[in-house]
Amino acid sequence: MSGFRHAAGLAAGLAIAASVVLPAGSQTLTMGVGAPVTSIDPHYHQLSPNTAVAEMIFSALTQTDAHARVTPDLAESWRPVSDTVWEFKLRQGVTFHNGSPFTAEDVAFTFERVPKVPNSPSSYAIYTRPITRVEIVDSHTLHLHTAVPYPLMPVDLASVKILDRETHATATTEAFNAGPMAIGTGPFRMVSHRNGDRIEFERNDGYFGARPAWSRVNYRMITNDAARTAALLAGDVDVIDQVPTSDLAKLRNDQRLTLAETTGLRIIFLSFDHIREESSPFVLDNEGKPVPRNPLKDVRVRRALSMAIDRNAITERVMEGAAIPAGQFLPEGSFGYVPGLNPPRADAEAAKRLLAEAGFPQGFRITLHGPNDRYPNDARIIQAIGQMWTRAGVRTAVEAQPWTTFVGRAARQELSAFLIGWGTSSGEASNPLRNLTATFDREKGYGASNRGRYSNPEADRILEQAMRELDDPKREALLQQATRMVMEDVGILPLHIQKNAWALRRGFTMDARSDELTRAQDVRPAAAR
Amino acid sequence: MTAFLLRRLIQAAAVVLVMSLLVFLGVFAVGDPIEILISPEADQFERERAIKALGLDLPLWRQYLVFLGNALRGDLGRSFVFNEPALRLILDRMPATLELAVGATVAALIIGLPLGLYAGLKPNSPLSKGIMATSILGFSLPTFWVGLMLIMVFAVQLGWLPSTGRGETVTILGMRWSFLTRDGIAHLIMPALNLALFKISLVIRLTRAGVRETMLMDYVKFARAKGLSPARVTFVHVFKNILIPVVTVVGLEFGGTIAFSVVTESVFAWPGMGKLIIDSINVLDRPVMVAYLMMIVLLFITINLVVDITYSLLDPRVRLEGKS
Numbered sequence A: 001m002s003g004f005r006h007a008a009g010l011a012a013g014l015a016i017a018a019s020v021v022l023p024a025g026s027q028t029l030t031m032g033v034g035a036p037v038t039s040i041d042p043h044y045h046q047l048s049p050n051t052a053v054a055e056m057i058f059s060a061l062t063q064t065d066a067h068a069r070v071t072p073d074l075a076e077s078w079r080p081v082s083d084t085v086w087e088f089k090l091r092q093g094v095t096f097h098n099g100s101p102f103t104a105e106d107v108a109f110t111f112e113r114v115p116k117v118p119n120s121p122s123s124y125a126i127y128t129r130p131i132t133r134v135e136i137v138d139s140h141t142l143h144l145h146t147a148v149p150y151p152l153m154p155v156d157l158a159s160v161k162i163l164d165r166e167t168h169a170t171a172t173t174e175a176f177n178a179g180p181m182a183i184g185t186g187p188f189r190m191v192s193h194r195n196g197d198r199i200e201f202e203r204n205d206g207y208f209g210a211r212p213a214w215s216r217v218n219y220r221m222i223t224n225d226a227a228r229t230a231a232l233l234a235g236d237v238d239v240i241d242q243v244p245t246s247d248l249a250k251l252r253n254d255q256r257l258t259l260a261e262t263t264g265l266r267i268i269f270l271s272f273d274h275i276r277e278e279s280s281p282f283v284l285d286n287e288g289k290p291v292p293r294n295p296l297k298d299v300r301v302r303r304a305l306s307m308a309i310d311r312n313a314i315t316e317r318v319m320e321g322a323a324i325p326a327g328q329f330l331p332e333g334s335f336g337y338v339p340g341l342n343p344p345r346a347d348a349e350a351a352k353r354l355l356a357e358a359g360f361p362q363g364f365r366i367t368l369h370g371p372n373d374r375y376p377n378d379a380r381i382i383q384a385i386g387q388m389w390t391r392a393g394v395r396t397a398v399e400a401q402p403w404t405t406f407v408g409r410a411a412r413q414e415l416s417a418f419l420i421g422w423g424t425s426s427g428e429a430s431n432p433l434r435n436l437t438a439t440f441d442r443e444k445g446y447g448a449s450n451r452g453r454y455s456n457p458e459a460d461r462i463l464e465q466a467m468r469e470l471d472d473p474k475r476e477a478l479l480q481q482a483t484r485m486v487m488e489d490v491g492i493l494p495l496h497i498q499k500n501a502w503a504l505r506r507g508f509t510m511d512a513r514s515d516e517l518t519r520a521q522d523v524r525p526a527a528a529r
Numbered sequence B: 001m002t003a004f005l006l007r008r009l010i011q012a013a014a015v016v017l018v019m020s021l022l023v024f025l026g027v028f029a030v031g032d033p034i035e036i037l038i039s040p041e042a043d044q045f046e047r048e049r050a051i052k053a054l055g056l057d058l059p060l061w062r063q064y065l066v067f068l069g070n071a072l073r074g075d076l077g078r079s080f081v082f083n084e085p086a087l088r089l090i091l092d093r094m095p096a097t098l099e100l101a102v103g104a105t106v107a108a109l110i111i112g113l114p115l116g117l118y119a120g121l122k123p124n125s126p127l128s129k130g131i132m133a134t135s136i137l138g139f140s141l142p143t144f145w146v147g148l149m150l151i152m153v154f155a156v157q158l159g160w161l162p163s164t165g166r167g168e169t170v171t172i173l174g175m176r177w178s179f180l181t182r183d184g185i186a187h188l189i190m191p192a193l194n195l196a197l198f199k200i201s202l203v204i205r206l207t208r209a210g211v212r213e214t215m216l217m218d219y220v221k222f223a224r225a226k227g228l229s230p231a232r233v234t235f236v237h238v239f240k241n242i243l244i245p246v247v248t249v250v251g252l253e254f255g256g257t258i259a260f261s262v263v264t265e266s267v268f269a270w271p272g273m274g275k276l277i278i279d280s281i282n283v284l285d286r287p288v289m290v291a292y293l294m295m296i297v298l299l300f301i302t303i304n305l306v307v308d309i310t311y312s313l314l315d316p317r318v319r320l321e322g323k324s
Helices: A002-020 A048-057 A104-116 A153-157 A173-178 A225-233 A245-252 A299-307 A311-318 A348-357 A378-391 A403-411 A430-437 A457-467 A472-488 B002-030 B033-037 B044-053 B060-072 B086-121 B126-140 B143-157 B182-215 B218-225 B230-260 B262-267 B273-282 B286-314
Strands: A028-033 A062-064 A070-072 A075-082 A085-090 A131-138 A141-146 A188-194 A198-203 A216-221 A257-272 A323-325 A364-371 A394-401 A417-423 A492-505 A508-510 A523-525 B170-172 B175-177
Touching: A028 A225, A048 A188, A048 A198, A062 A153, A070 A075, A075 A153, A085 A104, A104 A131, A104 A141, A225 A245, A225 A492, A225 B143, A225 B262, A245 A257, A257 A378, A257 A508, A299 A348, A299 A492, A311 A323, A311 A378, A311 A492, A364 A378, A364 A403, A378 A394, A378 A417, A394 A403, A403 A417, A403 B033, A403 B273, A417 A430, A430 A457, A430 A472, A457 A472, A492 A508, B002 B060, B002 B286, B033 B044, B086 B126, B086 B175, B086 B182, B086 B230, B086 B262, B086 B273, B086 B286, B126 B182, B143 B182, B143 B262, B182 B230, B182 B262, B218 B230, B230 B273, B230 B286, B262 B273, B273 B286
Parallel strands: A028 A216, A364 A394, A364 A417
Antiparallel strands: A062 A070, A075 A085, A085 A141, A131 A141, A188 A198, A198 A216, A257 A417, A257 A492, A323 A492, A508 A523, B170 B175
16 A cells, blocks of 8 residues: 555656656746846946846856856956956857857957947946956956956956947947847847837857756746736746735745745945934924934934844834844855844833933934835835834834935935935945945045945045955955944944845746846756655 | 817917926926936946936026927937937837727727616616616726736636736737737737726716716607607617717827826736836936827827817817807
8 A cells, every 4th residue: 555655656756747847948938027127238227137137148257146256257267467457367169149259359349338338327337447458468368457456356347248349349229129239148149129028038059158948038027016926826927026025925835836035135224314413304302393413423322223123023024024134234144244243132221221321311303214115115114113213212203205206315415314225236345335334435436325424434444445455355354344343333224134035936946146136047947856 | 170270289389388398397306317227336426427428417497498409300308218219119119008098998988888878778777777886896996906806817817818918919010019919819808908997987977877868858859759760769869969978088088098007007017108107207217208298298189189070070060160
């Protein structure tokens, strides 16, 4: 009897295996993505959905893996040959989709084109600008000269997709979108592109890297969350990204589906008004009159506000488990992560004591702003924080606005305290340190997204030292030091780091990427069980 | 007729000019596109370059004059996001929306008119009461909810129809149409029905009210007294007279459907103009927003004109004279 049952189980297992493992080479993958792709030109508009599609068609000298570590792509190896010269050894025998060979000339051409793409609303030139001269040593060796030591070169170049001098000399953005110029060295060729609707790909059999499992890919843009989930449930698409946190539990229990999840690189944090010494626009005393000095400039007040927040309650209940509490920019395992730098334990009483010590025994009133259509559950998070702060004696009003309106106000320093997010696509700590918390400085290009205008000269100094340090362990130690200083000063108030989730039909599996990109080469048929 | 048309054209030009100013100011007030479009990693130098490249460094009045000058030459600007002419982006998406709007309007007339007629002729029958009660649902249920319910029932549970997106297309006159393929029709049914629901109810109610009113008129009584068949009385004498309000409302509704089918298009991921405009608003793609709204202004002016001309064909008493 037991032998029979065993045999039956085995037969059923084989049947499942047979239905899952279809002959390789004849399969189509249909993907439903939540954010529209705006351009096929890889140098026109820096935006995650565009990057995802660009990484299917094109390649760069380097790439980042699912955990944001830099790995070889078109370059096989690289090293600094002096303080201001990086050497890149290129892969031999690579051809573009149209057969044109890939050489060092194409890299030089790409670096020339990047800053010159007309009308670009967000150029990739920030990655090529540190390069002062491109020296072609031989057809497959490059020397990149910089004015000052530049340790981020390999990371930065993962963002710059290489085009072909012969093919793309006069290519316009429109010609990429229309199709004829969408020629790269990547794992897929673009077959057709219907703006805002779908993109179709076929496998590039001449690809130098791992062969993708799909001969054809149908990449559909379904921006409505509920419709995207429905399309997956109806079997019209095989995988969806940006699974709404409210659907996670239901999809997890659905026998027809599996989830692919990973901790992301996007931190959600609060930013404070650091620019005003005197009264801040949305801080009032308990009688409703402006407070003569800006309490947010006092580190004790900022620490109290951080202590008053129960991050676990937010990640467990508001985010339904789709986030981890954060005490610094990046999750564990990232370059520059500081071991042991954890968020403070939630303690409303200790927060009250700290406020009293700072000269606000009766607390004060504040309006906390945030977007309501940008990050998962953004408006609900600031409501929860409002209640927690009020419990600690800071009576908080909450105002959530559409991103389009909110972000302009935040950038003009009109707000006192607001929630915002930051995705560190490069996965290393110099990126948030330079952009979010370094002193706003136009000449150096630092602090461009430092909307609260926090400034810590000592942390700036260490950061600048790190930015010239080519030795990785030394640089990491400096970045850790700067991160610790900013966090102990509560320059920003980190809340949580989001998890990224994809839902797939059973029979499919995927390498969940921490940088949120949804690419067909990361999806495979599940191995037979 | 000529004088009437001429006066209408002058009015239209004035309306377009005023609207262009209002739209421009409104779009300007929403927010700063650079903050939305630019990569957060961009430094100050890169931001300044982008502001200049998109012409946002000029004062508002100069931006408006530049826009106006280009518009007179038929150029409504280039999309910030796609780097393609805004007008072409909109026209590319137009067939998809037209299909949806025409499908919904035809469905509304085919379903709404007979039901409304029946409910008007036999107001006391249980079926009429049922029709009228159901039409309340058509008015009051929110479109996005009905859309999601349609998807859940017909795509997820029953699997009869595809859940979202536009089907296979064929190219005619350089535009892609999906209503000529089987797959295209299958994709069209649910969104068109979803859009039609409100309109069906509207047509039922208008028709019923018109029929009930007209049935009491002297000329109908006279026609019946003359011994004309009920069918002739209904379809020649009554029907033609109730069509005037129906044509007006359906015409304006048609314009509304083309311009504002945003909800249905996003629920069904239908790549039409409504989807384009909502995506453009989300990233503050000003040229597309302005071009779109200008087009809609023109569309409504045209529809009103067509409605006026249709009146004169339906009712010989209406004259399109120049004198008022």
